[in-house]
Amino acid sequence: MTLQQQIVGNAMQMAVCTLQPGQTVYCEAGKFLFKTTNVTMDTRLGGPGGGQPQNGQGGGAGGMGGMLRQAMGTAMQVGQRALAGESLAFQYFTSTGGEGTVGFAGVLPGEMRALELEGTRAWFAEKDAFVAAESTVEFGIAFQGGRTGRSGGEGFILEKFTGRGTVIIAGAGNFIDLNPADFGGRIEVDTGCIVAFEEGIQYGVQRIGGLNRQGIMNAVFGGEGLSLATLEGNGRVILQSMTIEGLANALKKAQGGDKQGPTGGLFSTNAG
Numbered sequence: 001m002t003l004q005q006q007i008v009g010n011a012m013q014m015a016v017c018t019l020q021p022g023q024t025v026y027c028e029a030g031k032f033l034f035k036t037t038n039v040t041m042d043t044r045l046g047g048p049g050g051g052q053p054q055n056g057q058g059g060g061a062g063g064m065g066g067m068l069r070q071a072m073g074t075a076m077q078v079g080q081r082a083l084a085g086e087s088l089a090f091q092y093f094t095s096t097g098g099e100g101t102v103g104f105a106g107v108l109p110g111e112m113r114a115l116e117l118e119g120t121r122a123w124f125a126e127k128d129a130f131v132a133a134e135s136t137v138e139f140g141i142a143f144q145g146g147r148t149g150r151s152g153g154e155g156f157i158l159e160k161f162t163g164r165g166t167v168i169i170a171g172a173g174n175f176i177d178l179n180p181a182d183f184g185g186r187i188e189v190d191t192g193c194i195v196a197f198e199e200g201i202q203y204g205v206q207r208i209g210g211l212n213r214q215g216i217m218n219a220v221f222g223g224e225g226l227s228l229a230t231l232e233g234n235g236r237v238i239l240q241s242m243t244i245e246g247l248a249n250a251l252k253k254a255q256g257g258d259k260q261g262p263t264g265g266l267f268s269t270n271a272g
Helices: 063-084 146-156 213-221 244-254
Strands: 004-008 014-019 024-028 032-035 039-045 089-095 100-105 112-118 123-126 130-134 137-143 157-170 175-178 186-189 194-198 202-207 227-232 237-240
Touching (some): 004 112, 004 157, 014 024, 014 089, 014 112, 014 130, 032 039, 032 089, 039 100, 089 100, 100 130, 194 227
Antiparallel strands (some): 004 014, 024 089, 024 130, 032 100, 039 089, 123 194, 130 157, 175 237, 186 227, 194 237, 202 227
């Protein structure tokens, strides 16, 4: 059953979903906006596939062993999300007695995008990009390799979506869709600009320059730090025009709390 959804708004978009009777969507806690009265709301630990009994079921087949496996599955999901700094709970919305409507939004000024999963390719997204998805889409956490994670900041932990159905993501600023294959097979990106990419795209982190004069100039005055993210392969990549770090620094500066001056970079100071 395809999720009927419409993304509305400009500076800060919203997703308005029309649910058929019995259809369920879930969102991360804090992303819900509104619903009609015939849409029920249920808060659970863990996402689809996490092993929690649904609709009161789960005590039959497997008995105590089945319940223990479900509890362990949920505990592992919750533990992964806690380690990733994600919300521990999901909110589930199900339409009863006819069509229902439910609205969701991200937490930053920017765009939203509905991705259609067909069961063949997973999607990966930056932490906190997830807004909502059909119950047929499984939410997971993907940990990048140690070297990539230590160098890449946001890149260490990614959200992973598998299965079939619609998943809605959000980011900051405006989106642009790219395919590295159209640019020689590889693009280099500010680590904070990545929103999502398809399975098959290879994600990595590279240092900007060496430990020489130009490398130090890039790190100190360039505003990009010491690393760039690399995306290689043939597949869809979604980038955002605003980084969360950039937005936070702009707000600090407007409040007089960040005295960067003309140099920025390593010379920024925070007024207590």
